[in-house]
Amino acid sequence: xxxxxxxxxxxxxxAIKAPKEKLLYTIAIYTGTGIQKPDYLATVDVDPQSPTxxxxxxxxxxxxxxxxxxxxxxxxxxxxxxxxNMSRKYLLVPGxxxxxxxxxxxxxxxxxxxxxxxVDGSEIKKKTNLSGPHTVHCLGSEIIISFLGDAxxxxxxxxxxxxxxxxxxxxxxxxxxxxxxxxxxxYQPRHNVMVSSEWAAPNTFMPGFDLEEVGHLKYGRRxxxxxxxxxxxxxxxxxxxxxxxxxxxKFMHNPDSSHGFCGAALSANVIHFWKSKEGKWExxxxxxxxxxxxxxxxxxxxxxxxxxxVSMDDKYLYINNWLHGDMRQYDISDPHKPKLTGQxxxxxxxxxxxxxxxxxxxxxxxxxxxxxxxxRMYVTTSLFSTWDNQFYPExxxxxxxxxxxxxxxxxxxxxxxKDFIVDFGKEPNGPSRCHESRxxxxxxxxxxxx
Amino acid sequence: xxxxxISNRNNSTFEVTGKKPxxxxxxxxxxxxxxxxxxxxxxTCAAKLINGEVDQRSQVALNNRQINDGYIILCVAKAKTxxxxxxxxxxxxxxxxxxxxxxLETHELKAxxxxxxxxxx
Numbered sequence: 001x002x003x004x005x006x007x008x009x010x011x012x013x014x015a016i017k018a019p020k021e022k023l024l025y026t027i028a029i030y031t032g033t034g035i036q037k038p039d040y041l042a043t044v045d046v047d048p049q050s051p052t053x054x055x056x057x058x059x060x061x062x063x064x065x066x067x068x069x070x071x072x073x074x075x076x077x078x079x080x081x082x083x084x085n086m087s088r089k090y091l092l093v094p095g096x097x098x099x100x101x102x103x104x105x106x107x108x109x110x111x112x113x114x115x116x117x118x119v120d121g122s123e124i125k126k127k128t129n130l131s132g133p134h135t136v137h138c139l140g141s142e143i144i145i146s147f148l149g150d151a152x153x154x155x156x157x158x159x160x161x162x163x164x165x166x167x168x169x170x171x172x173x174x175x176x177x178x179x180x181x182x183x184x185x186x187y188q189p190r191h192n193v194m195v196s197s198e199w200a201a202p203n204t205f206m207p208g209f210d211l212e213e214v215g216h217l218k219y220g221r222r223x224x225x226x227x228x229x230x231x232x233x234x235x236x237x238x239x240x241x242x243x244x245x246x247x248x249x250k251f252m253h254n255p256d257s258s259h260g261f262c263g264a265a266l267s268a269n270v271i272h273f274w275k276s277k278e279g280k281w282e283x284x285x286x287x288x289x290x291x292x293x294x295x296x297x298x299x300x301x302x303x304x305x306x307x308x309x310v311s312m313d314d315k316y317l318y319i320n321n322w323l324h325g326d327m328r329q330y331d332i333s334d335p336h337k338p339k340l341t342g343q344x345x346x347x348x349x350x351x352x353x354x355x356x357x358x359x360x361x362x363x364x365x366x367x368x369x370x371x372x373x374x375x376r377m378y379v380t381t382s383l384f385s386t387w388d389n390q391f392y393p394e395x396x397x398x399x400x401x402x403x404x405x406x407x408x409x410x411x412x413x414x415x416x417x418k419d420f421i422v423d424f425g426k427e428p429n430g431p432s433r434c435h436e437s438r439x440x441x442x443x444x445x446x447x448x449x450x
Numbered sequence: 451x452x453x454x455x456i457s458n459r460n461n462s463t464f465e466v467t468g469k470k471p472x473x474x475x476x477x478x479x480x481x482x483x484x485x486x487x488x489x490x491x492x493x494t495c496a497a498k499l500i501n502g503e504v505d506q507r508s509q510v511a512l513n514n515r516q517i518n519d520g521y522i523i524l525c526v527a528k529a530k531t532x533x534x535x536x537x538x539x540x541x542x543x544x545x546x547x548x549x550x551x552x553x554l555e556t557h558e559l560k561a562x563x564x565x566x567x568x569x570x571x
Contacts, residue, residue: 032494034539036482066486066494097486097494131487153491153510206486207493207511211549212556216563297550386493389546396539 007088008078008447012253015078015447016312018372021439022047023110025091026378026402027069028059028424028432032385033396035430038062039069041093041104042434043111044402044422046378054420056427058112062102067095068385071436073136073143075103075164078447079189080140086164090116091438094133094145096384097206099124101133101145103166110440117166125151127168130160132202135184137448144172148182148202155201157182173226177233181220187228188251189450191258191275194226196233197246208386214266219245223262223273225281237283242269248307252314252335255449259335261286261308263319268303270319272335286338292324292350301349306383307367311374311409312444316341320365322383323391324348327365329407329414341412346403347381349391356403357421362395363388369437370407370444377405377414382433399424399431455534456481457500458541466529472497472504473524483524483537490526497524498541502533515558519544 009015024046029039043058062069075090076083089107094100099121106113124130132148141164147157156179159172181198188194198220199205204213213219221243225235239246244266251260258275270287291300303321310317310332317332325348330338345353347361354360363381370377382388382400389396404420407413425431438446454464454476466475473485473495486494490509499522506527521544522535535541557567 031486032484034484036484066484066488068486068494097492099487153487153489202487203491203510206491207513208546209549210513210554210559212554212559213563216559218563299550301550386546389542390548393546 006080006083006086007076008081008442010081011449012312012314015372015442016374018441020373021371021441021443022050024369024378024437024439025106025113026380026434026437027072027093028400028427028434029068029382029385030429030432031066031068031097032389033431033433035432036065037429038065039067039095041069041091041113043113048419054422056422060104060113060115062095063115063118066098067100068097069093069435070096070384071134071136072438074138074438074446075143076138076141077442079138079450083141086141088442092136092143092145094136095121096132096134099131099133106440119162119166119168124160124168128158128160128171130158132157132206133160137185137187139187140450146182146185146196148199153201153203153206155181173231175232179224179233180222183220183247184249186249186251186260187448188255188258188260189228189448190255192228193258193275194228195249195251195260195262195273196224196226197249197262198222199245199247206386208390214244219266221246223249223271223283235281237273237281239264239271239283242267242285243271246271250308250310250445252310253312253447253449254314257314261310261317263305263308265304265306266302268305268321270305270308270317270338274335284336286336287319287330289321289324294349309368309370309444311370312372313374313409315409316374316407316412318368318370318377320368321348322364322366324350325352325364327368327379327405327414329412331412342407342414344405344414344416346379346416356401356416357418359401359421359423359425360398361401362398363392363400367436369439371439372442372444374409375407377407378437379403379405380434380437382435385433388433395433397431399427400433401425402434452529453532454529456537457534458536458538468529471524471526471528476524481537484539485525488525490523493523493545495524496521496542496545497538498522498536500534500536503530504528504533505530513554513558513560514564515554516545518558521545
């Protein structure tokens with residue numbers, strides 16, 4: 001991080017030049033696994049020169065059991081690069097099931113982070129009527145977190161606003177309009193826009209996935225365009241069958257770009273959206289992953305594209321197919337016409353890569369994080385405890401794994417790194433499941449430029 | 451007071467009031483149980499009711515098949531009679547199913563969208 005200014009980097013181009021990551025943090029869960037231990041934040045050594053490379057070197061346990069840690073985000077990013085009073089010091093780690101938000105101090109000792117503050121889940125419910133926290137973004141020195149439900153777990157939820165001292169300010173949005181569901185969001189301040197997606201109500205997705213509920217409209221199929229300053233939705237993009245369960249939303253990192261993407265998990269499509277010359281938001285389907293036949297299944301297996309990621313130089317889009325077991329890299333130099341440039345396999349139900357670097361993989365590629373220079377991608381295999389238990393029951397005994405992919409940023413291409421694997425099946429308290437990761441100095445999903 | 455027998459803990463028994471959810475009552479008596487949302491929405495605390503009767507009207511996590519298979523949501527279920535239950539993931543053999551391999555019948559969906567058949571009794 002710069003010494004002179006606030007957190008992050010002056011631009012995406014500066015971010016790419018940052019020093020290589022040496023540590024990363026990933027959450028690991030015991031919720032839903034049968035092991036009566038708290039979920040924890042694992043510190044993973046990713047410095048190839050270190051004797052503990054490719055190992056968990058610290059585990060920060062949460063105070064109690066049952067949180068289901070999931071996604072996380074920083075207190076500050078490049079959006080307050082100009083503010084020397086701010087620093088990227090605290091990682092906010094919500095528990096989807098408990099509603100608690102753990103504020104973790106990663107700066108005092110980056111190898112051994114500690115809990116700085118707990119925003120109590122019941123207090124959040126009382127003050128804001130929200131539950132089921134998901135995506136954390138900072139905007140300048142403020143923090144907003146999407147919640148998928150009200151205090152009773154019913155959709156559409158809304159947005160929690162915390163100040164820089166992690167005190168509850170209240171609801172961020174002025175209106176949810178007619179939005180039926182919430183999930184992920186990303187904003188692009190120069191276009192005064194935020195785009196949000198739709199998973200389902202907590203009461204629908206938390207117990208597990210009933211496919212029939214998609215037909216009963218219990219899962220989402222829309223994207224929502226927001227007036228970011230007015231904090232209210234202004235346009236709906238109805239994706240229909242092309243966009244069943246639209247999950248992760250990512251804008252290009254270039255703050256002038258209006259192009260963004262969303263992965264529709266069940267349709268296994270990538271939706272590209274952008275602002276037309278007339279100022280209207282348009283969308284199109286640019287990637288369609290076909291369902292694959294399975295020897296034991298009466299119907300073909302959908303990919304389940306649960307995450308997407310854009311490299312810091314906006315050249316590559318990465319997608320996963322959690323049930324198929326592949327990770328893909330697309331060149332999106334022309335965002336209307338992506339070109340497949342890389343593909344690797346790990347786990348999955350199609351039997352293409354049951355073992356990676358000597359570790360049997362339960363689950364498939366699910367969450368991933370990319371280094372600022374775009375060359376090292378760390379992938380984990382668990383999606384959500386109840387959904388894991390449905391599709392990959394063996395994960396209970398085998399736990400999750402973290403795998404590293406070397407990405408060729410010059411010519412395109414992906415290759416599983418032979419020297420790196422973290423087997424969360426061998427954790428001291430028993431098999432745990434790793435999920436989202438963040439790098440202390442920033443990564444490809446942490447920073448937005450004003 | 452009612453008596454709760456936990457079949458997969460050597461049939462150990464616990465006296466509960468029936469006034470609070472079983473999760474709270476049993477944890478207060480020292481039983482180590484999984485839980486998550488604590489309002490009946492997330493299934494983490496599901497247990498199997500082998501005998502007896504509970505009031506779990508406020509649960510919203512279970513579909514009708516899971517209810518027919520005997521699952522109860524301990525964070526909201528209150529004991530109405532003496533009960534025998536099986537707890538933890540050992541009781542979850544029928545709780546999770548691959549929805550592509552083993553679809554639900556329309557009457558097996560959650561109560562708010564299930565067809566009539568189920569409600570006859």
